[in-house]
């Protein structure tokens with residue numbers, strides 16, 4: 001039996017406090033980057049334990065500026081996982097450098113440290129890692145590699161707002177941690193991102209490059225402290241977050257731990273419900289770490305299923321359940337093949353995942369009955 005309404009994948013849970021705050025912001029006369037953005041930055045800094053935080057309009061923007069701020073540019077190579085969203089690798093190209101893609105581990109889907117080490121050349125300047133689905137990468141090994149080869153480290157934490165290793169937040173290990181508040185993420189602002197950094201110099205540079213290369217932002221120019229002139233000292237970008245976005249983020253962040261617990265309940269129900277099916281379940285959380293439970297990815301054991309992954313997706317849609325594919329590996333996309341010469345067969349683990357992965361709805365907004373519908377649909381689609 002199909003549901004009556006379509007269950008949208010990744011639909012966020014928006015509650016009254018952020019609705020009220022957005023209305024207040026709209027009425028306040030200041031909707032651009034201002035006091036609410038500063039408050040959100042401060043709350044995010046406190047939450048992650050970072051020294052500095054800069055709110056931006058996406059994680060892609062944060063990644064781009066992170067590379068620029070740590071000195072990546074033309075002629076440099078940056079090692080990046082191929083099992084990620086293209087934004088991770090695209091941002092390397094935005095910074096003028098060449099992405100050198102590497103394979104992942106099949107079980108954790110995280111970048112393989114041995115593959116990183118094997119890809120290092122004299123031109124390697126930096127390394128970007130992705131804490132995939134919210135599961136932390138092997139930080140001990142990655143930090144050792146970065147140190148041994150004197151590489152700058154950027155952490156793509158788009159999935160990893162709540163992720164910790166040994167109690168320490170993802171994003172605080174490297175030179176810059178980049179977060180996303182896109183609509184499907186664990187904290188949403190519509191579009192939005194944050195860069196955190198231990199170095200004031202790096203975070204100041206990110207802030208300046210994110211606003212045209214100007215030395216003063218608009219709030220500082222137009223606030224009740226009186227007009228102040230700015231200088232433009234670099235050719236920057238327009239990547240700042242607005243107060244309307246921060247108004248949502250402040251309240252989303254305040255309940256991030258509660259939403260994580262709700263997703264944990266859903267996660268457990270899926271694990272229990274799918275154990276007997278021809279699928280590989282997400283690997284359990286590693287001891288001493290916290291998984292942000294951003295994506296619940298089933299890998300269809302296609303040697304044992306009657307349906308292909310893509311047929312499975314179609315059947316789920318027919319049953320009115322939205323799904324996602326995270327991801328088809330970056331190197332398989334036409335522009336990466338054509339521009340950088342990648343080819344299929346090059347990264348077997350990422351390709352194995354690309355052909356089998358399906359993400360199920362995991363938003364804290366799901367009701368128990370939505371979760372029942374997802375479970376029934378998955379079982380039904382695999383039986384058929």
Ligand SMILES: Cc1ncc(COP(=O)(O)O)c(C=O)c1O
Pocket residue numbers: 057058059060061084085087088130156158159179180181182192193
């Ligand atoms: C791993 C990863 N990196 C980067 C991004 C880009 O985030 P944004 O949409 O905020 O630019 C995403 C977004 O989906 C992502 O999943």
